[in-house]
Amino acid sequence: MKLLVYAVGTRMPAWVQTAWQDFAKRMPRDCALELHEIRPEPRTSGKTAQQLMHAEAQRIEAALPAQAWRVILDEHGRDLTTRDLANHLETWRGGGSDIALIIGGPDGLDPALKQTARQTLRLSSLTLPHPMVRILLAEQLYRAWTILTGHPYHRD
Numbered sequence: 085m086k087l088l089v090y091a092v093g094t095r096m097p098a099w100v101q102t103a104w105q106d107f108a109k110r111m112p113r114d115c116a117l118e119l120h121e122i123r124p125e126p127r128t129s130g131k132t133a134q135q136l137m138h139a140e141a142q143r144i145e146a147a148l149p150a151q152a153w154r155v156i157l158d159e160h161g162r163d164l165t166t167r168d169l170a171n172h173l174e175t176w177r178g179g180g181s182d183i184a185l186i187i188g189g190p191d192g193l194d195p196a197l198k199q200t201a202r203q204t205l206r207l208s209s210l211t212l213p214h215p216m217v218r219i220l221l222a223e224q225l226y227r228a229w230t231i232l233t234g235h236p237y238h239r240d
């Protein structure tokens with residue numbers, strides 16, 4: 085099983101890339117964390133937010149593997165604890181499919197794309213900037229894995 089993160093946004097600052105790598109490289113091969121960046125629609129095109137999100141959704145759809153279990157990251161989703169996330173990770177590992185975790189761009193995600201998700205996760209009740217979401221998600225997935233394996237990184 086792989087954890088495939090599809091995140092709208094390219095050319096991130098070095099600190100974002102460094103933080104991502106720091107957590108991604110800690111994940112074991114059988115739970116690998118991969119980042120797939122989706123090119124954002126230019127914000128100078130005069131398009132509405134709906135049109136921007138629709139264009140980005142088409143790129144996300146084109147990039148997603150057909151069999152992946154889709155999980156949307158959304159501030160409007162259900163709250164969860166890190167232990168809840170560890171339980172999800174355990175279920176995902178048992179399911180066998182790769183997991184596609186989808187993060188929107190500055191305007192969020194197209195409502196039609198959101199409806200295709202099997203699960204929606206909220207990392208916080210705050211609206212987070214999209215570069216921070218990928219880092220926070222990577223850290224929380226690593227933390228969830230350490231809970232499942234009894235690694236001392238996580239302390240209750």
Ligand SMILES: C[S@@+](CC[C@H](N)C(=O)[O-])C[C@H]1O[C@@H](n2cnc3c(N)ncnc32)[C@H](O)[C@@H]1O
Nearest residue numbers: 157158159187188192193206207208210211212
């Ligand atoms: C700047 S936010 C977009 C905010 C937009 N108002 C919306 O309703 O989605 C960019 C992306 O980061 C993710 N995101 C932001 N805050 C989040 C949170 N608290 N939990 C989970 N994902 C979040 C979502 O995938 C969102 O599409």
